[in-house]
Amino acid sequence: MARLTNCIAMMNEGIERVSQIIPQMPAVEARLCRLMLMVGSSLEEELEFKLKPHKLNHSDFLTLMILYSRPDGSSTPGELCEFATQGATNMTRITNSLVKRGLITRGASAEDRRRVVIRITAAGKRFVQKMLPPMFPRVGAMFADFSDADKRNLSRLLSKLAHNLDQLDPGTQP
Template sequence: MMDEGIDRVGQLVPQMPVAEARMCRLMLMLGATIDRELEAKLKPNKLNHSEFLTLMILYSRPDGSSTPGELCEFTTQGATNMTRIANALVKRALITRGSSKEDRRRVLIRITPAGRRFVQKMLPPMFPQVGAMFGGFSAGDMRQFDRLLRKLAANLDQLGEQRLP
């Protein structure tokens, strides 16, 4: 369906890299699909993707804490949105927000015990889906897939750097 569309565009615009465009489109579609799937799983917990990611990063930290700036970097969110996310999670008492002693510009965000319990309760129901996504993938498939995705990631990193400096 999508393939036909791209093929036809390729006929009309002959210099187009058809195979690459197709792959690119596939990645976009799959990314969006996984995103939807994830959001559906999160909805019952009244979390969205970026709130979930933020909480998971805090959870994964040995000391359970970070700063908005750092969380922005790791989640690739803007600072504006991180403020909203923190507000939402603080309101639900999953994290706390306090100001740093050494640098009073900095805000210290920390996951609460309730936040940790919440994560531990929320994660396991997601496991079957995550497993099913890769049903029928052999060990070799997994290795290949990982390799190719990271190769693509490296290329994209290069592309991204060119635009900024």
Template sequence: MTGHDRPLTARVEALREGVRRVNAKLPDLPAREVVLMRMLCLLGWEFTTNLDRRLRKHGLNDTDFRTLMVLFSSPDGMAHPSDLCHLVTLSRTNMTRIGDVLVARGLVTRTPSLEDRRRIVMRITAKGEALVRKLVPPLYPVLTALFADFGVREKRQLEALLLRLAAAFDAVDFRKES
């Protein structure tokens, strides 16, 4: 059994044990915070990996899907690539590559902006919208199952805590060298 085949709870326990060993060598380590961040990363990676597996059957990956979802969720179904980079957390180079893939598949169009011909507009097509409508509903049971043991209050608390963590990220400058 490889590490990725092990149950997620077993991997979390191995992570916790590893942090305990590091904490024994580095007593000032903020161990609980390290465990929490590593758990968030592990859970995000696990979700993305499983989502990618589902999307692969449709010739997409997570970043392709997130790009489509941002366009699908925008009021007019369009966005500038630079805006998509920020919302999908990609570099301009990767957004160009994803745009090329989505345009080639007929899921989005790319045209010059009417306001500024130097800017490009990406717009989801009817085919792209149809694919989103096909892909998203099968995720409902998965999401419901993941949070089945959480009450409404707990979900609100988790959302509020994650929002506070996002605000803390905004306040911390990770670019500073230590």
């Protein structure tokens, strides 16, 4: 049975009831937030499902993909934290785990001894090149009935929301 759409229907009912009790609640916006969070959770679950056979989780995968996408295949824990929206603590743990699997290496920085240089290995690159293609059909299938205009619209609306979230964020205000 259709779980996510069911949950969405129940969420709609719940928001409807709460907005009757608290009429000043911005129900349309609250509902959009909730919908975003639910779809996001489901996307994450779908990604973790695809990664499971490779014994990777989302964070491992993202870290590896960031390194793979770099021209020189390297970065630092600090940069990886920023790109992957992870804490330093956790990036240490993630990189430890990937080093252990021989997918990346950890080295000293020539210009700053505080820094660590993380680099994807040849085995890591092969691992990514092997892992990605089987994921493509399901990624395509998620948007099977989206027109080009739909995709552009979704992109525009999400980017706009991202910009608004940046304006709000207390953590990044100067």
